[in-house]
Amino acid sequence: MDRDDLMWFAGLCEGEAWFGVSQAGRARLSIEATDRDVVGRAAMLMKGSVRARLQRTDQARPTYICEVSGAKAVRMMKELLPHMGARRSTRILEILHTSGESLDSTELHCPPGLVAV
Numbered sequence: 001m002d003r004d005d006l007m008w009f010a011g012l013c014e015g016e017a018w019f020g021v022s023q024a025g026r027a028r029l030s031i032e033a034t035d036r037d038v039v040g041r042a043a044m045l046m047k048g049s050v051r052a053r054l055q056r057t058d059q060a061r062p063t064y065i066c067e068v069s070g071a072k073a074v075r076m077m078k079e080l081l082p083h084m085g086a087r088r089s090t091r092i093l094e095i096l097h098t099s100g101e102s103l104d105s106t107e108l109h110c111p112p113g114l115v116a117v
Helices: 003-016 036-046 071-083 086-098
Strands: 017-021 027-033 051-053 063-069
Touching (some): 003 017, 003 027, 017 086, 027 036, 027 071, 036 063
Antiparallel strands (some): 017 027, 027 063, 051 063
């Protein structure tokens, strides 16, 4: 992913992403938004696919979701980590630690002022 795409993606993830662990214990990254083109671009960068979630009421707009898990999610989290705010960086570090992933140096991967777990 080139730097421009990474910066765009990090900004999107800061506001719209969910970082977590699946029921099977695998790292998971999910993005959900009402703009199909935005989720489509994220899916292209994540090497994932887009699915629609139709809402239960006529007034609500459908949302579009892209999610990846396992090695893809871990790779994305490692790329995003230096560009995320403190709350999301802390969550990513927790997930990577839970998944048995290690970083060469948290100083190189964490935003200034964040103490690694």
